[in-house]
Amino acid sequence: MKLTRQNVAQIAHLARLEIGPEELDGVVEKLGRIVEFVDQLQLADTSAVTPMAHPMDMSQRLRADTVTEADRRDLYQQNSAAVEDGLYTVPRVIE
Amino acid sequence: MTWETVIGLEVHAQLATRSKIFSGSATAYGAAPNTQASLVDLGYPGVLPVLNGEVVRMAAMFGLAIGATVARRSVFARKNYFYPDLPKGYQISQYELPIVHDGHITIDLDGGGTKAVHVIRAHLEEDAGKSLHENFAGLTGLDLNRAGTPLLEIVSAPDLRSAKEAVAYMKKVHQLVRYLGICDGNMQEGSFRCDANVSVRRAGTETLGTRTESKNLNSFRFLERAILFEVQRQIEVLESGGRVVQETRLYDPDRDETRPMRSKEEANDYRYFPDPDLLPVVLDDAYIDAVRRLLPELPDARRERWARDFGLKADAAEVLAADPEVATLFDSLARESGQPVVAANTVQSQLFSLFGPERTPAGVNVPATAAILRLAADGSIARSSAKELIEEFAFTTAAPDLQQLVEQRGLKQISDSGALEGIVADVLAANPLQVEQYRAGQTKVLGFLVGQIMKVSGGKANPAQVNELLKMKL
Known part of the structure; x- marks a missing residue:
């Protein structure tokens, strides 16, 4: 598949990456080469291969349902830019 | 013009575990903000999710209860979007390989009969935190206690044909998860809620109309009202020559209407991919049989x-x-x-x-x-x-000691026919007029005579025996 400027702008927006108009052509070109490489992989016949969800051939270990975490809010909130009444605060988002 | 309503529901049942789906934080409702949000829930770099085994057991139990396939292998995926109540920038969910698929739930229909509603899938995922938009000047406050709470999302096929059927289905799921003990079903606290996918089409046609999704309906009544509003709105749009826009809407109970929530172009590009932090969940027959034995x-x-x-x-x-x-x-x-x-x-x-x-x-x-x-x-x-x-x-x-209480309080009924016969004879002797009336065919007076006997006996005569005796004597 061929990447367009519009594709890249859309992906950048979804990933909240800021790519200026002057950078866009360069990114389209570089990302495009990666996509072309993946296109080569597509040539391999994988019809008989079960899609892999993880490179390790292991299954998920399960945890017992017990509470092991204590309340460390004050410690964790020292890392936050802004807190109020125990809440993390961020610039207002409106639905 | 007649229209047919087509509804599919996505029910979110919060699983009744003590700890979260991927961390050892408590899930208790009503704790002070962020006191149950650990590093995993907060999305700190370098932490790893570890799956709670109870969550898997509960999902498998649900699958068996609805005659579904419990997947021998299921995979967690990342659903990517940005919102402050989702600190990682993605929600861990299941996409291509859910833990449960293809079951059915039978509902009773209004006019008699039943309908088997196809449950396409039920998958595990983590809940997001809670955003509070009031009380902070120009800011949104975040309580991440709910982030990472285990949810089972139960997705029905578009098999429901009216708001009533949708309510019957939601009630049936609610009853089922409570019987199974996998969800407390508390709708006020948001432990059980649903999204309704609603569309309309001309009666007799097969293709589905464009649907809208009404989100976060946390009562049976709101579900019914939201569907009724949406159906009416869509019919009006179509009959006036317009087109229904596929979008997410929010039901407002105060105004009894749904309103568009966010534009679809941004919302529906989640770029799912398998979560490399989690390995596939593999369940063998022995595990599934063991869960089956736990079914109530x-x-x-x-x-x-x-x-x-x-x-x-x-x-x-x-x-x-x-x-x-x-x-x-x-x-x-x-x-x-x-x-x-x-x-x-x-x-x-x-x-x-x-x-x-x-x-x-x-x-x-x-x-x-x-x-x-x-x-x-x-x-x-x-x-x-x-x-x-x-x-x-x-x-x-x-x-x-009931025997003793009955004696002490004089509650014992007089069932001894000797004693009763005496009372009956006395009452009949004292009421010759009514006896005459009864014998003349006015059977209504029997009630009066029974009443008199009960009165004389202090309410202790056995009514069945009194009736029998009276009829014999008269």
Whole structure:
């Protein structure tokens, strides 16, 4: 598949990456080469291969349902830019 | 022009675990903000999610209960979007390989008959945190206690054809998860809520119309109102020559309407991919068989058994089976008293009105209540006395000596025919006029005579025996 400027702008927006108009052509070109490489992989016949969800051939270990975490809010909130009444605060988002 | 309504529901049931799906944080409701949000829940770099085994067991149990396939291999995926209540920038969910797929839930239809609703899938995912938009000037406050709470999302096919059917289906799922003990079903606290995908099409056509999704409906009533509003709105759009826009909407109970929530172009590009932090969940036959053995008797099976073994009527069985605690209470009372029909009446006509936050079905003193029902059934005490005794003892832990109480309070019914015959004879002698009237065919006066006898006996005469004696003497 061929990447367009519009594709890249859309992906950048979804990933909240800021790519200026002057950078866009360069990114389209570089990302495009990666996509072309993946296109080569597509040539391999994988019809008989079960899609892999993880490179390790292991299954998920399960945890017992017990509470092991204590309340460390004050410690964790020292890392936050802004807190109020125990809440993390961020610039207002409106639905 | 007639239109057909097509509805599919996505029910979110919060699984009743002690800890979160991927971390050891508590899930208790109502804790102070962010006191149950650990590094994993907060999305700190370098932490790893570890799956809670109870969550897997509960999902498998649900799958078995609806006759679905419990996947031998399922995979967690990342659903990517940005919103402040989702600190990682993605929600861990399941996409291509959910843990449960292809089951069905049977609902009763209004005009009789039943409908099997296809459940396409049920997958595990983590809940997001809570955003608070009020009280902060120009800011949004975040409480991440709910982030990472386990959810089972149960997705139906677009098989429902009316708001009523949708409500019946949601109620059935609600009942089922409570019977299974995998969700507390508390809708006020958001433990059980649903999204409704609604579209309309011209009656007789096969292709689906464009749908809208009404989100976060946390009561059966809101679900019904939101669907009714949406159907009406879509029909009006189409009949005036417009097109329905595929979008997410929010139901506002104050205005009884749905409104567009966010534009679709941004919303529906989640770029799912397998979460490299989590390995596939592999379940073998032994595991699934072990879960199967944990399945309790389900509501439909209970109703059938009650009809078969106890001769219970369908509507009584329906009411008693609705709540698992009530159903268990009725079963114990029926067994211990040996009087299932009397037990059913007592639960419905007396205990229901007494239940409350302090007096729960599980808290009923079954041995004492059953003993009282036995005394009423064999005629030792009047039904009215039984009712008073039940009121007194049903919600205590007392083990009253009922024989002694009945003696002390003079509750014993006079079933001794010698004593009763004396009373009957006296009453008949004292009321010659009514006796004449009865013999002349005015059978109504029998009630008067029974009343007199009850009065003379101080309410202790056994009414069935009095009737019998009277008819004999007259």
